[in-house]
Amino acid sequence: MGIEKTYIMLKPDCVKRGLMGEVISRIERKGYKIVDAKMMNLDEAILKEHYAHLADKPFFPEIVSFMTSGPVLGMIVEGENAVQGMRIIMGVTKFEEATAGTIRGDFAHSTSENLIHGSDSLENAEIEIKRFFG
Numbered sequence: 794m795g796i797e798k799t800y801i802m803l804k805p806d807c808v809k810r811g812l813m814g815e816v817i818s819r820i821e822r823k824g825y826k827i828v829d830a831k832m833m834n835l836d837e838a839i840l841k842e843h844y845a846h847l848a849d850k851p852f853f854p855e856i857v858s859f860m861t862s863g864p865v866l867g868m869i870v871e872g873e874n875a876v877q878g879m880r881i882i883m884g885v886t887k888f889e890e891a892t893a894g895t896i897r898g899d900f901a902h903s904t905s906e907n908l909i910h911g912s913d914s915l916e917n918a919e920i921e922i923k924r925f926f927g
């Protein structure tokens with residue numbers, strides 16, 4: 794615990810559906826600060842790195858095609874216990890299991906197009922912030 798930085802990414806479906814404001818508002822209302830942000834178009838190479846743990850899954854090509862289908866908003870989010878706290882307000886990966894009141898529970902209707910990425914550990918947060926913000 795303590796003040797942490799985590800890497801958050803609003804995925805192409807979130808941008809296309811006009812839900813960026815809603816999601817950012819939830820992050821800010823929780824008390825987290827957005828300390829850096831940029832719109833990006835991702836390529837296959839960075840996605841192979843970022844989703845290396847899923848590279849041998851049958852749905853990997855689907856992830857690449859979805860994540861390159863439009864811009865994403867990458868953000869560094871800071872706050873007390875921000876890594877785990879953001880995972881809680883995001884909701885779980887599978888949209889049908891995500892609890893109402895979470896971002897995915899309220900807005901996702903697909904497991905691949907689930908609006909938001911958030912680092913799953915402090916160690917990965919540091920790696921991902923370096924990967925996307927240098």
Ligand code: IDP
Nearest residue numbers: 847852856885886904905906907909910911913
């Ligand atoms: P996370 O995003 O909740 O950390 P991961 O297991 O790291 O979950 O998966 C990364 C992303 O890959 C998910 O957010 C989702 O977009 C996609 N994904 C994961 N599992 C599936 C699946 O079974 N079908 C389609 N896409 C999936």
